[in-house]
Amino acid sequence: MSNDFVKGFTFISDRSDLVLNRLGSHLVLSAESVLIAVVIGVPLGVFLGHIHRFSFLAINVSNIGRALPSVAVLAIFLPVFGIGDTDVIIALVILAAPPILTNAYVAVDQVDPDTVDAAKGIGLRPLQVLLKVEMPLALPLIFAGIRTSAVFVVATATLAGIFGGGGLGDIISNRESFGLDGVIGASYVLIALAFASQLLFISFEKLITPRGLRGTRQGAPGRLRRQGAAALPGRGVPAALETQPE
């Protein structure tokens, strides 16, 4: 039994070409999905946050998005797009975009109104307020949303192997060809990848946090903190958002 777990490592070193190849396609698939989700979610969320409107929509979209079971979404699009990468990418984007949108909305919406007033007071135009004041202050939380989605996508892209796409799931779902040690070895790589992407995003968030916000536990914004919130590291929005449906 424990032998299987050792053999998992042997598989990685013996078949390193295969593992690296699938790891590469896994990363490409994940990156494409996250990128599309960012292109959809961030501008829309930032815009809605900037005008402080449609909060109901911006917040509930991720309530619904989070509730969608990934396998079910992959399954119902299969008849539409057929087996392969397209189905997988569309499903992943649908699942990844809502948290990005909601976080971007909350991030910009919760920027201290006094700060925004001060920016207007010194004569910045609306676009300048957005780009020079609201965006830098919102950036850490926006990236927290992207991290949430990215880690989720890396894990879920594995299902692509079952639904006809590539990636590490190709090995994990193909025990007939690669054996139990292949399945376990690829699982090791997948787990490492999930942790690596988590850590990478966390350090990146620290890097882009404006100096004035460092050490103030930014990332869990003031408004949410005061409500006794805890930002979930997972696929959700900060929990307290739901204690106060808007």
Next chain:
Amino acid sequence: MIGQVGGALAGGPVIPTFGTTSKCVLQNRTFCWDWFKDRWSSTFVPALLQHIQLSVIAVVIGFAIAFVLAVAAHRARWVIAPVTFFTSLLYTVPSLAAFEILVPITGINYFTVEIALVSYTLLILFTNTLAGLSGVSPEVLDAATGIGLTRTQALLRVELPLALPTIIAGIRVAVVTIISLTTVAAYVVPAGLGKIIFDAIGNSVFNTAFIGAGVLCILLALVADALFAGLQRVLTPWAAARRGG
């Protein structure tokens, strides 16, 4: 071939059903109502109930563990860091990898499924229960001590009711997460609605099974989500009063 899909899904022996198979099924159109209706009570309802059962067991056990940890962490703050660290680790492990790695240890059974599912609820439920308890204002607690409540009484009669909205919010997130992961689990341990989906890939790409089970699963998650959102409102009438409605 298509007839075999039906036979395999119904769980019975594989009997070619060319005589009775409808044109829709033979041509594998997007969705065949007749096939869905035929298997509604024999395949879809049992799968749905099993899905609910697996999910509920995981959330109940997960909540019991997370609740004890959260109350402990509320009393002794040093508990927070290790529990958060450990449950975050569990949460980050991709579910399919977790199921695959557990199988050689615990076997292909529901126990394996539940171990993994429970481990995914812990972070959410712990974080929210603790946030709820910590969110109670010190003045309220002072008042509770002032009227002579013991610590346990204060916890049960003051802190827990006030923490309830945040706790339910956590359960809500946990429930929809687990409904989704139970579907993934079916790849390793065939059960619930996921079994119908993965069976339909295994035999041939049969559209009606994908859409039928997929839509049922999404409906289940959305209904559960709405149910807990409603529960949150019902259990906290003061929050509604504050909102002015």
